[in-house]
Amino acid sequence: MTTINELQVAWENSGQVVSDAQNKQMKMAIQNAAEPGKFSDEELSAVKKDVEDKVKARDFAKDALDGARESAKVIKPKEVNGAPAFIKGSKEAREQESKQKTKDFVKYFVGMAKSGQSFLDDAPTSVVSTDGSGSDLGLTIPPDIQTAIHLLERQYSALEQYVNVENTSLPSGTRNYEKLETLTAMTDLDATAAPNSSENTAIPEGDYPELQKISYTIHRFANTFAMPNTLLQDSAENLLAYLERHISLKDVVTRNQKIVSVLEAAPTKASLTVFDDIQDLILNTLDPVVSSGAFLFTNQAGQASLAKVKDANGDYLLQPIVGQPTNFQIQGRRVVQIANRDLPDISTGVHPLYFGDLSQGVTLFDRQALTVAASNVAGNSFDNDQTKVRAIDRFDVEAADNGAIAVGSFTAIADQPAKIVVQSAS
Template identity: 35%
Template sequence: MSKELREMLARLDSMKGEVRSLLSEDKADEAEKRMNDVRALQKKIEVQKSLENEDRGGLGLGGEQQLGGGNGIESREDAELENEYRQVFLKGLRRKNISSEERSIITEYEKRAVMHEGGATGQADGDSSLIVPQDIQTRIQEVTRQFVDLSQYVTVENVTALSGSRVIEADAEFTPFPVVEEYAEIQLIDNPKFRPLSYKVVKRGGILPLTNELLADSDQNVIRYVSQWIGKKSVATRNSLVLNQLNTLTKTAMADFDAVRTAINVTLDPAIALSSLILTNQDGFNYLDGLKDANGRYLLQDDITRPGGKMIKGKQVVVVNNRLLASDTVGGTAPIVVGNLKELIVLFSRKFYELASTKEGGDAFKRDTTDLRALMRDDIKTWDSKAAVFGNLDITPTV
């Protein structure tokens, strides 16, 4: 949609408002005259739409000229709209009034759907119903990748409802098809067994005081500051969810690394073992880092697919801070999880951030700040409890 068309639509909304106002004042004749202007503008809008469709005909996907590559398929109009919407979003964040023309930009941006991960809810003075712009969403994701985000190792399912259920097949032994003789009747076979898995996303959030001096600064500084805060908080939140879910597993004592090998080779299903990883804390990693084979070579190897990453026996090693996944210092054990976490855990996510701001509520007025409230909605469930083994690995030095 071109800027001209958006301006026409904004004028149309304004004119319809005038008609409603005249009707409420019992000025039917004046309202009818103004309606003639509305009808004329509607015809002009239809012609403008047809003209723009003709101009875009045959140029790329969906009749729009494509720019760039990869997953970012967008037209020149999309790029222009993204830039305009970002300016409106920042006005809303700064709690400035939004004009009728800017509201048409909001409406068009929401229709375009580049399916955004974010949402924002503002105040009554202008910054209402603003979703987080796609480029800011990208910045938030870049921040999350700077940390160990455990949600990348589990299955994340984006949902649109606040609650729901899934049906999963129960693990069972499969019997082969029986032999069928010629002209013999084909017998019934055992039916698959299913069980329901329900979810209900939970709202979590926090408040970030933004100094009004920061909001008066450049757009880039505001975006960077907010993106950093949301990115760090979202990683901390999801890591907590994943680790809490892992701690619901039954703990298994592991005297040495041979016990870990047994978990991979015997306890786990072979299909699960092939795609499994090893998750541990700093103490567990230090133990693994000192393991050697019969020839004195270290078992821990560099993962050429991940710069700085490590592997052991072909299994990716993921390390988290001791503060997040604590060792048992009395028992001399470190936690170690072996398995396929994507088969073990599913994280149901609304996949957006809701943002609202105030200068009067809470302590904002006393501090001369604008308080930004960020909310996210997730739920986490165990999908297949047999897809991983949680061990307490003995890391006491051997004499």
């Protein structure tokens, strides 16, 4: 299965191929202008066609990458009896079917809750999911409700939006990622060869990119919460809003915790006490290639502490981003604030401060099989006139490149010593 990472590499490589071909074309153009007729018409045409072919290949790779990224953002409907579960036709027809699926979901969800069962035999196959073992899992969340849940998740400080997300339909698998390592320079043949014998010098073999294999195994994450039965008699909109809010909150907390656990395992850690320690974290911990796209993030308590730190001129360490007065930066690096509940202190009074490019360092493998089940008799639901709702999500989070993330911690950052201004005597 082709991954987004492979498409990214293919696009980048094709861009270099185009650049090399264009450079060759420009050199020939310069030479041909200086010496008209130096190259035959066939040679000039061949070079021109070569550039055009490579540009087409590059653009095709970019289109494929954009398509894969777009597919990763959209929850695709499952197939029903081998046919796609959507209507191929007008936009209005697709919207109508989406609304119908939402109505079906609400209908059968209410049916589950009122009957006290977790599964209805007459539920449409497009909204029923099993894990392959024959056990009933309830109702699969329809695509439009999935999208609404994902939009809510972004509002709840979801770290998922910053990491690399790969959708998968398999319960486990492996991926190969290129590691950042110290490359050695190529051998200077003429510097070591005897006079007039450089043509006979054997060329030594160079080093190769180092790949690391990352394995993932999809885990099930589940929880239950109580829903007042009065909602079952209320409108479908209110019922869906309740489900979307509670499922999204549960999902954000769950995924954030797994992402943070991967971040905490990063090998580069620093204890920050003074202003310049933050400068070192930004400028001297990550490879420049990774650092160029990196940002800082901490929790509410950490940002509140950083907001009080001043430099030697008396200016605050945190500076608002131009045009975004509620967002802040340090030395041009954006600072992302995560809620204390989602990114807790490392210990009492010790705040986390991460720096890195999470899209390079962490991959979330998403099975995209969020399901719900309901019962009005489970636990104490019957006595409390409630319906218990169970939500199950399936995903895994793995470190892709530990060298793309640096971990820091601090209790308080000392101000920079104020500059001493010496005034001349009058």
